[in-house]
Amino acid sequence: MKPFTYLIPKTLDEAISLFESHEGRSAYIAGGTDVLIKIKERKLLPDYLISLKHILGPDRPLLNADTKELYISAFITHRTLERSTLIQRTYPILHDAVKNIGSVQIRNTATIGGNLVNAVPSADGAIPLIALDASVNIYGTKGMRSIDLIHFFLGPGQSVLEKGEILTEIVVPPLLPRTGGAYIKFGRRKAMELPLLGVGMLLSLDEDLATCVKARIGLGVAAPTPIRAFSAERFLKGREVNEQTLTEAGQIAADEARVRDSIRGVAWYRRELVGVLVKRMGFTCLQRAGLKHGDSEDV
């Protein structure tokens, strides 16, 4: 690897001022599982690597007891989320995703913020967070700003982050009552594989546990960025969730997907898969929404 100097700031302000003082020659690093590969491949050749790993902050996801908002520091690892009982019990959609990212070794180092800022179309961490209506806090020289995660991604590898800015935190708004969520990463191998397709779905039900009051469908690898299937979501809202409506929602979502051929799969197959997996996730949501808090399966 090309030599670099490793800087270890303890605060965000310190990190940003280091970035500025070495402008053009520096890069941020957190877990390093992507950044170090880029350096090894000489796609990134910084003279200064600024670590975000040692910035003081919460080491686990936190639920605000009053607002019911979930706060996830961008610098915590996938493994921390995977092992969090809060995530397992209350946000199974996120647990479904983080437990299958990379491998144990990767999850022990790679951070959730890193997964987002890479802005790849297949980001497993992003899809469930989009379905959860998450926003992200971004810190830079002009201070803190917040943006909905769905608007964070601009294209493959591109996000709204400006030079020197740091994604610091993910905020998930309170869940409606009777909400069930699920995510599936579909690929040929379970570990160390980017998905052929990722589908994250969140359904909130009325008191009858059948009528949909809110639907969110996040799709990964279905477009140049993670997307939501807005038409399918609108279709489900107000309707009873059943075999027929989920099949139809799946078809609508498949029509919305801007899938393409790639090394991992061809477009027509991906499109078919959107329909199949939206339906399958819909049933899982239905089942999980009906469970009382705390007795979710798969924990």
Next chain:
Amino acid sequence: MSRQISFDLNGNETSLEIEDHWTLLYLLREKLGLTGTKEGCGSGECGACTVIVDGAAINTCLYLAVEVEGKTVLTIEGLASPNGDLHPMQKSFIENGGIQCGYCSPGMILSATALLEENAAPDDDEIKHAIAGNICRCTGYVQIIDAIKRTSQPETEKVKVVAWQSDTGNK
């Protein structure tokens, strides 16, 4: 840039000068001669370079040496007891045919050891989930899963395993 770091390596307090851009893999193999840790792909795909840092299995090819400052590192060389007795996981890999060419074995054994520290009685799916980042091209994994299962303890014997592991940590 070079700097001094200190960490616990296989039970020994170690202090030495490193370069910032060294991976932990490079430090272990090229500077400390601990060649039990293997380099496979060099990009986090194969798990041959797995060691345990502060109880967690990590890929040393994607982990900077500077990051072990103040931490505890366990490599395959530190798993057997000082008198040469193999760790039960190593014995089990041998007895159950979990080793053929041996290249994946150090990483595989350390991933399995880290799993049992968290979960003393994993089922087949939990074992597969835990070693999914370790590629073996010889065994077909069946013997490896057997070897791990036979080292693991039924629920009631969890306490014993934990006690035994803390013994090795102090040596």
